[in-house]
Structure formats: structure tokens, C-alpha cells
Amino acid sequence: MIQTIAERAAPELTVPYWIDADGKQRPPLTLEELGARYRLLFFYQHWCDGCHSTGFPTLQALVQNPSTKNVGFAAVQTAFEGTYVNTRDKLPLDQQRYGLRIPFGHEGRSPLGVNPTTMENYCTGGTPWFVAIDPDGVVLQDGFSIDTDRFIGAVSESGPAAP
Numbered sequence: 001m002i003q004t005i006a007e008r009a010a011p012e013l014t015v016p017y018w019i020d021a022d023g024k025q026r027p028p029l030t031l032e033e034l035g036a037r038y039r040l041l042f043f044y045q046h047w048c049d050g051c052h053s054t055g056f057p058t059l060q061a062l063v064q065n066p067s068t069k070n071v072g073f074a075a076v077q078t079a080f081e082g083t084y085v086n087t088r089d090k091l092p093l094d095q096q097r098y099g100l101r102i103p104f105g106h107e108g109r110s111p112l113g114v115n116p117t118t119m120e121n122y123c124t125g126g127t128p129w130f131v132a133i134d135p136d137g138v139v140l141q142d143g144f145s146i147d148t149d150r151f152i153g154a155v156s157e158s159g160p161a162a163p
Contacts, residue, residue, distance in 0.1 A: 004142055010133045011121040015076050015105035022089040022101070023092040029103050034072025036135055038155050040146075042075045043118070043129040045089040047082050050144075055128025058146060060098050067152050076105040080115045080126060083108050134138075 079086035088106035
């Protein structure tokens with residue numbers, strides 16, 4: 001059974017390695033840096049077929065949707081398996097492949113050899129995994145897919161961003 005953290009406060013990101021929208025290494029990203037509006041996190045693995053067949057296309061469509069221009073997006077490779085392939089040097093490849101000018105992070109297994117801390121904190125069931133967060137920092141929905149209409153509807157109802 002997959003746990004969900006919907007309707008709970010989103011945990012802070014603990015991802016140690018990040019690249020910015022231009023593919024350059026940057027300091028660790030925080031949820032606050034993604035903005036005070038809606039945020040969407042996408043957890044994936046480079047070698048994950050489902051991530052490339054459904055996850056990334058969904059993320060790409062959301063990033064490109066005019067209704068989500070004020071949403072803070074980030075992608076995180078949570079390498080819980082295939083750590084010899086799902087390496088941080090794959091981040092710019094995936095970023096460029098999908099034309100996503102958003103931050104990308106990488107977190108491998110913990111020093112104890114268990115799942116990445118991010119996966120544990122967000123109770124993910126694997127990859128791809130989406131987490132939609134509202135302006136109050138509460139998780140709206142999470143799972144292997146996202147109800148894009150529901151997410152876009154919530155974003156649209158919140159009105160334009162404050163100047």
C-alpha cells in the first residue's frame with residue numbers, strides 16, 4: 001500500500017545536489033525558493049521508462065501551460081535503484097531533452113544504503129512521482145500521476161500573482 005502525504009505540510013527538500021535552469025550547479029534548493037504560490041515537484045530516475053513515457057511529458061505540458069506560469073517547478077532524480085546509471089551527470093541530459101528550464105536535483109541512496117531521504121520524507125512509491133503543493137505549503141495531491149485538470153484548476157482559481 002502506498003502512503004500519501006496529501007493534506008499534510010510538505011517536507012522541506014533535503015536534496016544535496018542541484019543544477020539551475022541553465023544546467024549549472026547551484027546550492028541546495030528550498031521550497032521557499034520555488035515561490036509563495038503553487039509548487040510542483042517531479043521525482044524520477046533517468047532509466048525509468050515510465051518517467052520518460054508519461055512523467056516527463058506531463059511535466060513538460062504543465063511547465064508550458066500558460067495557466068501555470070507562476071508555479072514553481074523542480075525535478076528531482078531520486079536514485080533508489082540503478083545508482084550506477086541514475087547519476088547526477090544525467091540531470092542536464094534530461095533537462096535538455098525535454099527543454100525544461102527548471103531546477104533539477106539529484107539524491108542517491110542514504111549512507112545506510114536505504115532509499116533517498118526525499119523518498120522517505122515524501123512517502124513516494126517509486127518513480128515517476130508528482131507532488132503538488134499549495135501556497136500554504138500543504139500537499140494537494142501526490143502519486144505516480146497527477147490530475148492535471150485539478151491542479152491547473154486550483155492554480156487558476158488562485159488568481160494572478162501579486163506584483
